[in-house]
Amino acid sequence: MERVLFKPLSQVAICGGTHGNELCGVYMLKELPRDRSGTFSLTTVLANPRAVDTCQRFTEKDLNRCFTDTLLSDLLTEDSPYEVRRAQELNALLGPKGSEATMDLVCDLHSTTSNMAICIITHLNDRVGQHLFKYMREKIRSAPVRLILLTSPLSEGYSLDCLGKHSCTIEVGPQPHGVLRADVYNQMREAVDRMLEWIESFNSGTVFEGGEVEGYSMVEKKDYPRDPETQELTAVIHPQLQDNDFCLLKPGDPVFMTFSGETIHYEGDELYPFFVNEGAYYEKNTAFVLGQKQSLLVPSISVEKEQ
Incomplete structure (x- = not known):
């Protein structure tokens, strides 16, 4: 099977509070180490602090729909929604979207009221995101781990994780909005730990073998x-x-x-x-959303060695 080479994931961002009433991500950021040694730098971002302060999904507009090229380049006025302003701030901090300067991986943390256990959401053309899912599915035993595939290219995405060269949304549930459940929080913690573990191993030269993975694409x-x-x-x-x-x-x-x-x-x-x-x-x-189950043949991947 072919092997695809990628540059090291040197700059990684984990975001929470994109929806201010999804508390797992908000509290997860407080627990992540600020100073760490290893092969990559980790940036943590509270995405929508105003919504977090009032424990609501958003204040004027859903922030997780504000990362289109159109909204990111929109001329701001006094009437611009707070979330559009915040999206442009985050684009400047983590991006700019689609540029060489953008973060190597952006992971956004979400929770849902639906009974979905642990879901990894990434794009059909993002092999790194798919391998993150493959690793978590193999390592996590506390809950089912499923893959939701977005069929649009990463460059056409509208969510916060699309600011990175690679994307990964971790969605856990069921959990009521504005509430923290220990079991759901621990599922998110395990998923984040396994993600950081995979990045460290990938950057250190481990070859991750390919294979078939199952995912769900929205119909x-x-x-x-x-x-x-x-x-x-x-x-x-x-x-x-x-x-x-x-x-x-x-x-x-x-x-x-x-x-x-x-x-x-x-x-x-x-x-x-x-x-x-x-x-x-x-x-x-x-x-509810209706999806089609599909099987993907994911190639082996490893880090590109410096010449």
Whole structure:
């Protein structure tokens, strides 16, 4: 199998608090060592301090949707949302996006109200992110570890982790927003520890063998049933779907239950639901995401040795 060579990951950033009410990432930053020896420098960033101070997802605009080329180059005015201003500050600190000066790896820490255990989110064209997932899946036994693949190139991403040459979002759950759960926090801690361990080993010359990995790529989003005039919900997630993220959804399976107790059945292709009943997605008109499972053949990788 071919081996792909990469430059060392010398500059690594771990961010938390991109959503101010997702507390695992906020508190994880407090525990990460500020001074460390090793093959890379570690920068920790509290991404959205105003939202963290008020324990809300964002103050004016979802920061994790503000890292498009358009918003990063937008001329700021007095009316610019705080999160757009903050995205440009973070781009200056960790980027600029797409440049040689940008961080080698940006990892963003998130939690979800959905029952998704540990998820690694990276891009289809990011071999480093995929190998991070492969290593965590092999090493972590406390919870399932799954891969969510973004099919767009890293350069076209809109989330904070796209500021790096390589990206990795660690998503853990279930955990209510504004709450810390010890088991979920410990899952994030283990994922972060394994990530730092992998980077150190990679930079030191370890060859990481390739192989097949399974991931989920998003196909579509499903909204809740709503009243056509008021747009108010007319049904909620069915108990048989609740907490069953990544379980294959087949035509005829229960997906929603009306407030009068009637069951609404799924119509569509066999796909895998995730982010089921995510609290923050009500405003995004998303009851759950449907994904397709795919198998990737990931090549072996190692660090490029200096000539």
